[in-house]
Amino acid sequence: MIPHSQPWITESELDAVAEVTRSAMLSSGARGTALEQSLSDLLHKDTTILTGSGSQALFLILKTLEIGPGSEVILPTYVCDKVYHTVRMSGAIPVLCDIGPHWVMTPETVAPLITNHTKAIILVHTFGIKAQTEAFIQLGVPVIEDICQSLGGWSPANFSGQATQWAFGSFHGTKCISGGEGGFASFAFHAQGSRARNLLPQLPLVGRMSDVQSALVLAQLKRYSDFLNQRRKISSRYLRDLPSAWLSPAQNIAGASMFFRFPVHIHSSFTHIQQQYAIQGIAVRRGVDALIHHELGISDSLFPNAAYALENTVSLPILPQLSDEQVQHIIDISHQIYSGL
Numbered sequence: 001m002i003p004h005s006q007p008w009i010t011e012s013e014l015d016a017v018a019e020v021t022r023s024a025m026l027s028s029g030a031r032g033t034a035l036e037q038s039l040s041d042l043l044h045k046d047t048t049i050l051t052g053s054g055s056q057a058l059f060l061i062l063k064t065l066e067i068g069p070g071s072e073v074i075l076p077t078y079v080c081d082k083v084y085h086t087v088r089m090s091g092a093i094p095v096l097c098d099i100g101p102h103w104v105m106t107p108e109t110v111a112p113l114i115t116n117h118t119k120a121i122i123l124v125h126t127f128g129i130k131a132q133t134e135a136f137i138q139l140g141v142p143v144i145e146d147i148c149q150s151l152g153g154w155s156p157a158n159f160s161g162q163a164t165q166w167a168f169g170s171f172h173g174t175k176c177i178s179g180g181e182g183g184f185a186s187f188a189f190h191a192q193g194s195r196a197r198n199l200l201p202q203l204p205l206v207g208r209m210s211d212v213q214s215a216l217v218l219a220q221l222k223r224y225s226d227f228l229n230q231r232r233k234i235s236s237r238y239l240r241d242l243p244s245a246w247l248s249p250a251q252n253i254a255g256a257s258m259f260f261r262f263p264v265h266i267h268s269s270f271t272h273i274q275q276q277y278a279i280q281g282i283a284v285r286r287g288v289d290a291l292i293h294h295e296l297g298i299s300d301s302l303f304p305n306a307a308y309a310l311e312n313t314v315s316l317p318i319l320p321q322l323s324d325e326q327v328q329h330i331i332d333i334s335h336q337i338y339s340g341l
């Protein structure tokens, strides 16, 4: 079966893990410090703090900004529900926004929700598709950039997470780079980075990454341009050769996506399509497993684009290590399924 996602582990990652294991210095240490520095450099930030997960990194940022009871935080309903639960855990009130027509939240879906109590917007570049970061910053509310799905961004000179004051990411096994688990919070200003570090002892549920995980991530970061180039290469073939009715303009513009995922718009039952691919040895997924407003029993009428996207999006495999033959197989089977609809 061609997996929907899978970490890309080569000899260099195995060597890095073997080296740190032999050193017997396993908990957070020199490799973690090196990784924090590398991420700060990439994201143009003063301070980066490694955490046990992306959710813990978000929690650390919210606490650093003193966001809690009485604060409202805006986030999309079309996102991993850990983001929602983390905001709840901070004591703040999560306010859900719809996405635009192509999976990503827009200033238009967010602006009407801003009140005097809004203390932050969590800006997600869903599937690696670039949200309008500058326009969000112009809304005048602190923007916390969620780059869990967009590490690397849109060109070597234009990384996601660089333009905002706060960014966080994840090294979960399904993410752009994997440490198995792990995450990071990055701060543009020294005072806030120091404040976050000083808060850590009071937040015992915000864990740290071990040096084994950091070594694994550092090894992947060293060859990260290969990851991004491979994603670009596969996406060019998809954009050229997949059924054009399934393609979205949101991805077909240079620099519009870093292609963490390759979602397509289908106009058929997701479950039916998933079965068709599975018979041919291809694992596909929904874009997100569920919508947060469904968990809360809120009607789809407030979130029409997200409701449509849940039912009509198929996420195709775009892992960097796919072979040319596997990519061709995915394209061929997509045409077969499309013509049978």
Ligand SMILES: Cc1ncc(COP(=O)(O)O)c(C=O)c1O
Binding pocket: 052, 053, 054, 055, 056, 079, 080, 082, 083, 124, 146, 148, 149, 169, 170, 171, 172, 182, 183
């Ligand atoms: C967009 C987004 N934000 C946040 C998270 C949470 O990251 P983690 O699973 O490391 O807590 C995820 C991943 O699941 C995600 O996809």
